[in-house]
Amino acid sequence: MSFTARILLLGSGELGREFVISAKRLGAHVVACDSYAGAPAMQMSDESEVFSMLDGERLRAVIEKHKPDYIVPEIEAIRTEVLVEMEQEGWNVVPSARAVAMTMNRDGIRDLAANKLGLRTSRYGFADSFEQAEAAAAHTGFPCVVKPVMSSSGKGQSNVEGPDHLRQAWEYAVANMRGDRARVIVEEFVRFDYEITLLTVRTKDEILFCPPIGHRQERGDYMESWQPAAMSDAALRQAQDMARKVVDDLGGHGVFGVEFFVKGEEVIFSELSPRPHDTGMVTLISQNLSEFDLHARAVMGLPMRAIVMLYQAAASAAILAERDSENFRFEGLAQSLALGRECGEVDVRIFGKPLTRKHRRMGVALAIGARAEEARALALKAAAMVQISQD
Numbered sequence: 298m299s300f301t302a303r304i305l306l307l308g309s310g311e312l313g314r315e316f317v318i319s320a321k322r323l324g325a326h327v328v329a330c331d332s333y334a335g336a337p338a339m340q341m342s343d344e345s346e347v348f349s350m351l352d353g354e355r356l357r358a359v360i361e362k363h364k365p366d367y368i369v370p371e372i373e374a375i376r377t378e379v380l381v382e383m384e385q386e387g388w389n390v391v392p393s394a395r396a397v398a399m400t401m402n403r404d405g406i407r408d409l410a411a412n413k414l415g416l417r418t419s420r421y422g423f424a425d426s427f428e429q430a431e432a433a434a435a436h437t438g439f440p441c442v443v444k445p446v447m448s449s450s451g452k453g454q455s456n457v458e459g460p461d462h463l464r465q466a467w468e469y470a471v472a473n474m475r476g477d478r479a480r481v482i483v484e485e486f487v488r489f490d491y492e493i494t495l496l497t498v499r500t501k502d503e504i505l506f507c508p509p510i511g512h513r514q515e516r517g518d519y520m521e522s523w524q525p526a527a528m529s530d531a532a533l534r535q536a537q538d539m540a541r542k543v544v545d546d547l548g549g550h551g552v553f554g555v556e557f558f559v560k561g562e563e564v565i566f567s568e569l570s571p572r573p574h575d576t577g578m579v580t581l582i583s584q585n586l587s588e589f590d591l592h593a594r595a596v597m598g599l600p601m602r603a604i605v606m607l608y609q610a611a612a613s614a615a616i617l618a619e620r621d622s623e624n625f626r627f628e629g630l631a632q633s634l635a636l637g638r639e640c641g642e643v644d645v646r647i648f649g650k651p652l653t654r655k656h657r658r659m660g661v662a663l664a665i666g667a668r669a670e671e672a673r674a675l676a677l678k679a680a681a682m683v684q685i686s687q688d
Contacts, residue, residue, distance in 0.1 A: 300326040302597050305365035307350055308372030309338030311648040311658065312573050312589075315581065316371070317341040319593040328363050331372075337649045338371075350375040360388060367391050367596050369551075371572055373401050373447055391596050392499065392549025396571040399547060403446040403482045406543075406569050414546060416539050416566040419558075420485040430467045433483035434460065440486040443467060444517065445474035454517030456486065487565060489558035493526045494576045496588050497540040497553045498604075500595045504544065506537055507584065507591075507604055511669070512576040516656065521677060522576035523612040523669045524583045528559060535564040543569060552577075552592040575658075576613075582644055582663040583611035608642070608665040612672035614680035616645075616660035618653035624688040625653050633662060633682040636675065641666055643679050659685060 301324035306313050309331035317327050317338045329342035332349050339345040344363070348355045353376040360368060360383055368380065369391045377398040384394035399405040404423050410416040422433025423446065434441050434457070443466040444454035453473030455466035470481040492514075496507035511526030512519055528536075540555040543566070547553070554574025556567040577588040585605045586594070594601050618625075630645060637643035642665040650659055662679035666672035 300324050302326070302366045303363065304328070304367045304369055304596070305360060305363055306330060306338055306342070307356075307368065307370040307375055309336035309342075309345070310371065311337050311578075311646075311650075311661075312575065313338035313371040314341055314648065315578075315587070315589040315646075316369070316573060316592055319587065319589040320597075322590075323593055323597060323599065325593070325597065328365065330359060333651075335651045340649050352376070353379045356380075357383065365389075369572075369596060370397050370401075375401065377401050390549075392551040392553070392571050393547065396547035396549050400569055400571050401447060402480075403444070403568065404480065407482065409546065410543055410566045410569075414542050416543065417564065418566050419487050422483050424467070424481050424483060425479065427464060427467045430463060430481060430483055431460070434463055437483055437485040442484045442486055443470050443481055444484075445470045446480045446482050447474055452517070453481075487558045487560065489560045489565070491526065491528075492556065492558050492567065493528065493536065494522070494574050495536050495540050495555045495557065496574065496577050496580070496591070497537075497544050497555050498591050498595055498601065499544050499548075499550055499553065500601050501550055501598055503601075504541055505591075505601065505604055506540070507577070507580065507588070508606055509533060509536065510576050510579060518656070518658075519575045519615060521612060521614040521673060522579045523610065523673050523676075524579045525606065525610065525669070527669065529562060532559055532562055532564055535562075539564065539566055547571065550595045550598065552588050552595065554588075578646075578661050579611050579613040579663065581613075581646065581661075582642070582665060583608060609667050610669040610672045611663065611665045612669065612676040613664075614662045614673075614676040615658045616647075616662060616680050616683045616685075618655065618657045618659050618685050620653065620655055620687065622653045622687045623651075625685050626688060627660070628684045628686050629682040633679045636664075636679050636682070640675050640678075641671070643675060645679065645683060653685060 664675035
C-alpha cells in the first residue's frame with residue numbers, strides 16, 4: 298500500500314486520536330503506541346504497539362522495527378535520551394529530540410525561558426528533597442504552587458497556602474509524578490487576571506499563531522477553553538514575541554502549546570508543550586484548520602494556508618468521569634446534541650477510553666456563540682447533559 302508518510306505516534310490518548318485522524322486524511326500510515334491496548338488513537342491507526350515508553354530498549358526496538366519517517370511524541374513519560382540518540386543516528390523526532398527532552402521536564406523548559414531567553418516567569422525553585430522544597434518555598438513565598446517536574450493533566454499539583462501544608466504537597470507531587478524523577482518545582486502563585494494558550498505553529502517557512510485561547514483549570518487540569526480570549530493588542534504582541542523566541546530556540550516543525558499568565562498588560566511565561574494542547578480542542582470547531590490539522594501539515598512539511606476562525610467565538614468543556622469503572626455507558630448524548638437546534642452550534646466528541654477513573658476526561662463538548670460567554674455557557678450545558686453511568 299502506498300502512503301505519504303509513516304508516522305510512529307508515542308502516546309495514544311485523545312489528542313493523539315485527533316492527530317491520527319488528521320494525518321490519515323493526508324494519506325499517512327500511523328503506528329500508535331501506548332502502555333495499554335485499545336487506547337483512543339489506536340482505534341484510528343493502521344497498527345499499534347503496547348509497551349512502556351520508559352523502557353528504552355523497547356522504545357528503540359519499536360522505532361527500528363517500523364522505520365518511521367516521523368517519530369511524534371504525544372505524552373510526557375518517554376525515555377527522551379533514547380530519542381536524542383535516535384535523532385543523532387538520523388531518525389526524525391518531532392519537533393526535535395531536544396524540544397521533547399526540554400519540555401518533558403519542567404526544569405528544562407523553565408530554565409531555558411527564564412535564564413537563557415530572559416522571558417518573564419514567576420519566581421521558582423526546584424527540589425529533590427523536602428528540605429529543598431522548604432528552601433524553594435522560602436524563595437517564592439506563600440501561597441505557592443508545588444508540582445512534579447514531569448507530569449500531565451495537572452496530576453500531582455497543589456496550591457500551598459502556608460508552610461504547614463508543604464510536606465503534604467511534596468508527598469502528593471512525588472506520588473503522582475510521571476517517569477522516575479522524584480523532583481518537583483515550587484512556583485510563586487501568580488495572581489493573574491486570566492491565562493491563555495497561544496498555539497504556535499512552526500513550519501519550514503514561517504511561524505504562525507492561532508487566535509489566543511482562554512482556559513479554566515481545576516486540580517491543575519483543563520476544564521474548559523474558549524477562543525478568542527479577550528486581550529489587548531499589546532499583551533498579544535508580548536505573548537507572540539515570547540512564544541516565537543522559545544519556539545525558535547527549540548526548533549523543529551509542528552504545533553507548540555505555549556501557556557501564559559496575563560496580569561493587566563504584563564504577560565508571564567508559564568509552560569510549553571511541543572505538541573497539540575488539550576485546551577486547543579476548541580479548534581475542532583472554531584478554526585478552518587484544527588490544531589491537529591496544523592500539526593500534521595507542519596510535521597509532514599506540507600503547505601499551510603492562513604489560519605481563520607470560522608465563527609465569532611467558540612468554546613469547549615470537558616466531560617468527566619466520576620468514578621473508576623470498566624463497565625460504563627454514555628447517556629444524554631442525544632439531548633446534548635439537540636442543544637444545537639435550540640441554542641446554536643453544538644458538537645460532542647467521545648474519546649473511546651476503555652476505562653473510567655475519577656475526574657478522567659472521557660469526552661468534550663464543543664459550541665459556538667456570538668460571544669465567548671455565550672459559547673462557554675452552551676459548551677458547559679452540553680457537557681453536563683452527557684452522563685457516564687456504570688453498568
